[in-house]
Amino acid sequence: MSAEPAERLRRRKVLFDIEAKVEKLQDHQLSASQLKNLKISVLPMVLDEKSDLKPTFFAACPSVPELDEFDLGEYPSAKTALQFDPSGDFVRPLDRAYALEDYLVHYTCRCENRKWLEGTPTPWSGGCVADYHPFKSLYQYSDPEFGALRLTDIAGKEHPHMKAVIYNNIEENEQEYFRGELLAILRLMFGQMKQRRFIQHMISPVLVFSLMGIQRARVIESYFDGENLILRSTGLYDFREKDVKGLKDFAGWWIGNPIGDTISSTGRAHLSIHTDGRIIVIAAASETRYIVGPVTRDPGSAERSETSPGKVYILHSSTAGTLHVPIEGPQRVTARRRPDGCERCAIHILLLGDGGRRQGAD
Incomplete structure (x- = not known):
């Protein structure tokens, strides 16, 4: 055993x-x-x-x-x-x-x-x-x-x-x-x-x-x-x-049937991101160094890459929850309402690489 x-x-x-x-x-x-x-x-x-x-x-x-x-x-x-x-x-x-x-x-x-x-x-x-x-x-x-x-x-x-x-x-x-x-x-x-x-x-x-x-x-x-x-x-x-x-x-x-990943300790991990005294929460798909691209319910489907200073990445989310993004070094994080033309999500989260400097949310 x-x-x-x-x-x-x-x-x-x-x-x-x-x-x-x-x-x-x-x-x-x-x-x-x-x-x-x-x-x-x-x-x-x-x-x-x-x-x-x-x-x-x-x-x-x-x-x-x-x-x-x-x-x-x-x-x-x-x-x-x-x-x-x-x-x-x-x-x-x-x-x-x-x-x-x-x-x-x-x-x-x-x-x-x-x-x-x-x-x-x-x-x-x-x-x-x-x-x-x-x-x-x-x-x-x-x-x-x-x-x-x-x-x-x-x-x-x-x-x-x-x-x-x-x-x-x-x-x-x-x-x-x-x-x-x-x-x-x-x-x-x-x-x-x-x-x-x-x-x-x-x-x-x-x-x-x-x-x-x-x-x-x-x-x-x-x-x-x-x-x-x-x-x-x-x-x-x-x-x-x-x-x-x-x-x-x-x-x-x-x-109805059971679904979802219950084995992976990272499939549903959650973490609140604190910026400028506020907590930003959206649904996360997976725990990786960074989650970049459309965030979905499927733990294997999120696009992943590392951020670089000065570049903006958009995380799409269509449901409330908590975003888990283990980030090495501070990032600027800000929540925005869904822009016109985006049908995928209710909330956007922007991660802006800042070269390791702590910055407040926009």
Whole structure:
């Protein structure tokens, strides 16, 4: 059995420290600034394969059956539940999470059965929480409760990816993240990294479908980049009434395949570049001495060369994230808006070689 790489051991220790700090928190809802102090970075994400903000390590199933192709029973409308139970005893966030997950599991299981019959089964196995042994418990029974409703991973040693449906018995808040969400993510991630079958993988991505409030939900893709826990989150979905597109989005990404480079320690490394007291962040493709040219999600596709004094290089990026450019000697770095005519990116970063002199940003 191969020995664990030193870099991987270091990453596990950092994750262990982050989890310990989150566990001790008294606050159950955390802002982006609070998360930053915990080495947790928040970035946007959308469940759209055509978008540059799509998940990095998880793909959607290209063809998801329509809901009306199956007999899924009556949709668990929150309005109907409130009419049936005006006192609210059975419309806590926890109760509505169970009702929504019951509907979702019927739909996704039928989608998986369809793919199996078509000869293209999904690689995911399991689904029962009791089948897994994460780093620590995924449940808190004191108020506010949180826990896992469903887990799935992939057999073998090729893919350390994991997916989970979790709940938090707390009102929805799009601007903040829940302590329960963070603990579930960190404990699942750390549990994967403890397994020797994944000893060559530096990254163990986790995709959580987080249910909260009165049938609200969001999807969060999480991975550790070597320095920070990255949370890429969608906005809130409203499932109080039947949202066909939202349900199909959830099903598509639940049964979709794993993707991305999880072995290379440099494929998703991140570093903030500080210039003139400001931090400039965009998405990086690879860790090289310099990254010059169009920056993409594919770790092997970025053009690379070294800079020279007085020459300007443009880094294109179409998504928010962090740029990793290990530079020997100071560089002048400045962010610009997308110029007219450039359809590739939302932000430009200019690196200007300056012969080793520290210069401020333009």
